Amino acid sequence: MVTLLDVAKKANVSKMTVSRVINHPEQVTDELRELVEQAMQELNYQPNYVAQALVNNRTNVVKFVTLEDIDTTEPYYMNLLFGIAQGLSKKQYAIQLVTDRKQIKEGNFDGYLITGARSSDYSLFDELAKPFVLFGENHRGFDFVDNNNQLGGEIATKYALSRLYRNVIFIGIDVREPFEVSRETGYVNTLQQNKLIPQIYRIPNHSHAAQKIIKENLGKFHHDTCFVCASDRIAIGVVRQLLNEGAKVPEDFGVIGYDGVFLDQVSNLKLTTVKQPIFAMGELLAKMLLQKIEQDGSPQGEAMLKPKLIRRQSTR
Template sequence: MVTLSDVAKEANVSKMTVSRAINHPEQVTPELLELVEKAMDKLHYRPNSAARALVNNRTNVVKFITLEDIDTTEPYYMNLLFGVARGLTKEQYALQLVTDIGDIGKSGDDGYIITGARQADYDLFDAFDKPFILYGENRHGYDYVDTDNSLGEKIATKYALERGYEHVVFIGLDVKEPFEYSRENGYLSTMQQAQMPTQIYRAANHSHQSKKVVLDNWEKFPQNTCFVCGSDRLAVGIIWALLEKQVKIPEEYGVIGFDGVFLDQVSNPKITTIKQPTFEMGEILAQMLLQKIKLSGAPQGEVLLEPKLVVRDTTK
């Protein structure tokens, strides 16, 4: 079995230096850290996670906290959770799922990944005494990971125009949150650049709500309209409305969703959508939080990942 002494000998440093590089990497130079890591990799040395946690006064537990309705986001969060779990497993960390923010601090943990935060929640975060990373854009200076929401809707709107739709309508989420503002901005900026008139409607993230918006305003949507949506769930409701009106999809009306997790594939017809890299975002959330824990809470900044257009049956 490879020991700490073997690593020290391979790296030509002391055992104390190796220990410091493993348990307190912020206390050694990048060059020295790289030297120790190369020696560990060469010898296939893996530090004992329990011993590391004891040395650093840590639990090796991270809590994943969701502050929104799981019923409307379950498929989406499943992918995100798998990504987080994979990122934590690489560093031998365990994951706990929390749906009640009041449970924070009731048992040992080293930090938090927080999803579904809304404006009313931010005052709570300042009271946290442990590192945390938010999933989702914010304007409060907290570290976060998210999709580039503005870019996603720019891609969707541009594609709708390129496919020859004469009218492009945005159906967004009825929430006053940064991610929604970014999505609307992506639509607006693209339409303005194309010198096209804009139409924006908002609905709660439920299919029956977006269906109602379309049916209630049907006379405002002539043929050759494409609906660019703030979520796949909203897109499903719009498809229901179009089917009820017995119009042709995608020849007469198009629909583009946003998320690319499950609903876009089970819908009939299947939805052209902006696919978020949820698994990758989960891994990055875990990596950023673990780095923040190692660096005693030092800020990690923001990461925006590029979404991709997936073309299916609801556009020309």
């Protein structure tokens, strides 16, 4: 059986260094960590995180708390959960799904991963005694992981202009939360830099709401318009209603979504969309929380991953 000492000899370092790489990787240099990890891989050494948890009085359980109603078969959340599970498995942590607010503090666990938070929930986080990381940007200083929503709005708007659409309209979600405000800000800033006037509609995040806004306002929308949407769900509704009205997509009207998780590919015309790196964000959430647990709740800051534009049939 391979031991810690075997790894230390293979990497030509001390047992203490190997232990730090396993338990406190932030305390060693990247070069030293890579050296030890390579030795562990070559020797097929597997740290016993369960035993370490017992020594440190931990449970190796993390609660995944969702503060909004979700369908667990929704591709967006499935990708996120798989990413989180991948990240937690590296240190043999289990995940417990919590959808009832009354159960947030119940049971034995080491920390929280929280999604679906709104500004009204911030007071709840101040009451939590155990480490937590949010999925979704916030302006209260809580640790979080998200994609760069403002950059995503900029990418979508710049692309619409590059395809020579003369009018670019933003259809956002009717919540004044940081992620939505940031996407809208990216759109507004880009138009203003190009000396164009922003046009914004805000609706519930449902395809039928998007269809309604198109049906009621189609006469106001000039040909050569591209709709930059705050979600793929909204974009699907926009495309559907444009086609129902006999409009030419993408020749006269372009549509750009946001998310890039399955829905963009099942639209009647496959959506051009801003794709979030959902799986990678899930992994990073797990990594950040586990590091926070190891560091007894020390702040971890924020991490925003870069989204990318996927070009498909809904734009020319």
